[in-house]
Every structure is written in C-alpha cells, then in structure tokens.
Amino acid sequence: MRIGVIGTGRIGTIHANTLSRHREVGSLILTDADPARAQDLAYRLGETAAPGVDEIFRWGVDAVVITTSTSAHAELIGRAARSGLPVFCEKPIAIDLAGTLQAIGEVETAGTVLQMGFQRRFDAGYTGAREAVRSGRLGRLHTVRALTSDQAPPPAAYLPVSGGLYRDTAIHDFDVLRWVTGREILDVYAAGSDAGGAMFREAGDVDTGAALLTLDDGTLATVTATRLNGAGYDVRMELAGELDQVVVGLDDRTPIASTEPTGPPAADKPWTGFLERFGPAYEAELCAFVDVVRGELANPCDGREALQALRVAEACEVSRRERRVVWLAEIPGGDASAVL
Numbered sequence: 001m002r003i004g005v006i007g008t009g010r011i012g013t014i015h016a017n018t019l020s021r022h023r024e025v026g027s028l029i030l031t032d033a034d035p036a037r038a039q040d041l042a043y044r045l046g047e048t049a050a051p052g053v054d055e056i057f058r059w060g061v062d063a064v065v066i067t068t069s070t071s072a073h074a075e076l077i078g079r080a081a082r083s084g085l086p087v088f089c090e091k092p093i094a095i096d097l098a099g100t101l102q103a104i105g106e107v108e109t110a111g112t113v114l115q116m117g118f119q120r121r122f123d124a125g126y127t128g129a130r131e132a133v134r135s136g137r138l139g140r141l142h143t144v145r146a147l148t149s150d151q152a153p154p155p156a157a158y159l160p161v162s163g164g165l166y167r168d169t170a171i172h173d174f175d176v177l178r179w180v181t182g183r184e185i186l187d188v189y190a191a192g193s194d195a196g197g198a199m200f201r202e203a204g205d206v207d208t209g210a211a212l213l214t215l216d217d218g219t220l221a222t223v224t225a226t227r228l229n230g231a232g233y234d235v236r237m238e239l240a241g242e243l244d245q246v247v248v249g250l251d252d253r254t255p256i257a258s259t260e261p262t263g264p265p266a267a268d269k270p271w272t273g274f275l276e277r278f279g280p281a282y283e284a285e286l287c288a289f290v291d292v293v294r295g296e297l298a299n300p301c302d303g304r305e306a307l308q309a310l311r312v313a314e315a316c317e318v319s320r321r322e323r324r325v326v327w328l329a330e331i332p333g334g335d336a337s338a339v340l
Contacts, residue, residue: 001025001293004056005065006076008032008041010275011090011117011282012067018286019065020045025290031056033068057083063293064088065286070095071161074103077114077303081106086113088289091171093306095163097332100310104303115289115299116306120176120235122284125248129239130180138241141181144221145238146173149229151255151272153196159203165192166209166313166320170225173237175301175309177223180237183215184308187327190316196228211316231255232270233277307333 001024005016008030019025028047032038035051042049050056056064057079064080066073066089074094080087087107093100093116107114120126132138148169154162162168178184192206200207208226215221232255237248255270257263271277291297311333315326328334 001062001290002027002029002060003063003065004029004031004050004061005067006031006053006056006072007067007069008034008038009067012065013041014275014279014282015065015067015088015286016041016045016047018283019290020047022287022290024294029056029059029061053079057085061085063289065289066090069161070163074099077103078106081110081112081114084110084112086115086289086293088115088117088286090117091175091306092163092167092310093303095161095167097307097310097314100303100307101333104307107303113292113299114303115285115292116301116303117285118172118175118179118301118306118309119278119281119285120172121179121301122281122288123248123278124280126176126180126237129237129246129248132244132246133181133239133241137244138239138246139243141217141219141239141241143238143240144177144181144215144219145236145240146177146221147224147234147236148173149225149234150227151229151231151233153199153207153227156199156203159199159205162203162205163313164205164317165207165225165227166190166211166316167310169227170209170211170223170316171309171313173223173225174312175305176237177213177221178305178308180239181215181219183217183219185221185312185328186214186216187325188213188312188315188319189325190319191323192320200227206320209316209320211319213312229255231257232267233273234271235274235277 030038031050039049063086190211192209194200194206196207210224213221257266311331319326
C-alpha cells in the first residue's frame with residue numbers, strides 16, 4: 001500500500017512515523033507547503049518527498065492522509081474523492097458549514113471513504129467510559145461533565161484562522177460526548193470570556209468557554225474549555241448515573257491538586273499537551289485507517305460524524321454571541337438532504 005501524506009508539521013510527522021512503521025504500508029509520498037520540511041522528514045524515514053500536491057495524485061497512491069492547515073482540508077478532500085481515493089483528514093473538514101457540506105457531498109457522490117481524526121474515540125479511557133454507559137453499569141445517565149484545558153495558548157497568528165475556541169478545541173468534547181453516550185444533543189447555552197489577553201479580543205475569540213447541553217434523553221452535560229491552564233494539559237470527562245459514576249483522564253499525570261488533607265498529591269510530571277496525552281490514540285486511529293483502506297474495518301468516524309460535532313460548535317458560537325439557548329435544529333446540516 002502506498003499512502004500520500006499532505007502536510008508534515010507536528011501531527012503530520014507523527015502520522016507519517018506511524019504509517020512508515022506499519023507492516024501493511026509499503027511506502028509513503030510526503031509533501032508540504034514547505035518542501036524542505038517534507039524532504040527532511042522523508043530522508044529521516046526513508047520515504048519519498050514530492051515537490052507539491054499535484055505529484056501526490058499524479059505519481060499514484062492508494063490513499064491520502066491530510067494534515068495541512070484547515071483552510072486546505074475541504075479542497076483536498078474533494079480532490080481525493082474525485083480521484084477515487086480514501087482519505088484520512090485531521091479535524092475539521094472546514095471551519096464553516098458550507099465548506100463541510102460541500103466536501104461531504106463530494107465524498108458521498110464519489111462513493112469514497114473519508115475518516116476524520118477525532119482521536120479521543122481511540123483513547124482507552126473514553127473507550128472504557130463508552131463501555132460503562134452502554135453496558136448499563138451506570139444505570140440511567142443523568143450528568144456528564146467534560147473539559148479541555150490547554151496549558152498555554154497557541155500563537156496569536158493562529159487564533160484568527162482557528163475557527164474559535166468551540167470549533168477548534170471543544171469540538172473534540174462535542175464529538176466524544178455523542179460517541180460515548182450514543183445520544184444526540186438537542187440544545188446548548190454557551191458563554192465565553194476574553195479577559196485573558198488582548199490577542200483573543202483582537203481575533204474575535206475567547207480564551208475560556210462553557211456550555212450547558214441537553215441530550216435527547218434528558219441527560220445534562222457541561223463542556224468547559226480554556227487556553228490558559230498553567231498547571232498543565234487537562235482533558236477529562238465525568239459521567240454520573242443513578243447506579244455509579246466514572247471519570248476519564250484522572251491519573252498520576254492529571255494536572256490538578258487536592259486541597260483535602262488526605263487527598264492525592266499533585267502530579268510530579270503533568271501532561272503538557274495533546275500530542276503527549278493522546279499519543280497511543282493517534283497511532284491507533286491511523287492503524288484503523290489502514291484497516292479501512294484494506295476493507296477490513298468499517299469507517300469509525302466519517303464525515304457526517306464530524307459535521308454533527310461542528311454543528312454543536314456552531315450552535316455554541318451563536319449562543320455565546322446572542323446570549324440565548326440555541327436548538328441544534330436551527331443549525332443547517334442536520335438532515336441527509338442538506339448534504340446531497
């Protein structure tokens with residue numbers, strides 16, 4: 001199997017390393033907006049570098065992995081679909097609904113595969129939580145609390161093109177909330193704060209956000225996110241039911257300290273970022289993609305799943321801006337006809 005990797009930044013490098021070691025992958029063709037970066041990675045992995053995207057398609061590959069900047073995702077997904085190639089793409093498909101719907105439409109018209117990179121679906125903790133919910137261990141689920149806290153903000157130049165805190169960060173919580181619980185989100189009420197630094201206000205973004213979500217079975221969920229958690233990178237989900245409760249992301253590296261006299265000590269080596277925290281999950285999702293391409297596994301996260309997470313993020317942005325409850329039914333893309 002020959003796979004083209006478009007984008008060799010941080011996550012592209014990780015994915016290329018995973019694929020280069022995979023026993024079912026014979027070779028890679030790497031390209032990047034910075035040709036020297038792709039050439040350097042190709043040299044280190046013993047793979048081939050291409051001068052541009054055109055060569056990826058012209059030289060012939062069996063599948064494509066897209067890890068470029070978000071602005072290029074939708075066009076590249078469409079190009080791969082028109083070439084009949086299965087695609088793995090880092091989230092999001094696009095930062096807007098129109099671009100997302102267009103790309104999904106191209107994939108479905110071509111009858112090809114689009115697997116999205118929501119790596120938390122491959123994390124052992126979230127998988128365990130899903131099993132606890134689906135097995136009935138928790139009884140009737142009534143409360144979910146999810147959070148994503150970055151240790152430090154991204155560069156100021158990234159904020160205006162990120163899509164905002166809800167689309168860029170909390171979207172992972174929205175996706176995994178649906179995946180773990182098996183429920184749809186009916187409505188949201190969201191608020192945000194931009195008090196953390198001028199760069200957030202200048203980008204029209206917030207550094208901290210919170211949302212209350214109602215699921216279609218009456219379960220209440222909260223999602224909070226921040227760019228400014230100096231203690232470390234903190235991603236957790238608590239699920240409480242009538243019989244039991246469980247938590248994802250609580251271990252000896254969770255960057256939180258107890259004020260109780262007999263509470264656990266603070267982590268000696270807290271998580272510093274998502275690449276470290278979710279390393280095994282990133283590897284697992286690429287291995288799953290290889291199995292999907294080989295026809296041995298059903299697509300674990302298609303474009304429609306990514307669309308639903310984006311719709312929740314869109315609803316949160318509307319709610320924050322207009323200071324009101326927003327029903328997901330108000331956000332386009334909820335029915336199949338909207339894509340076709």
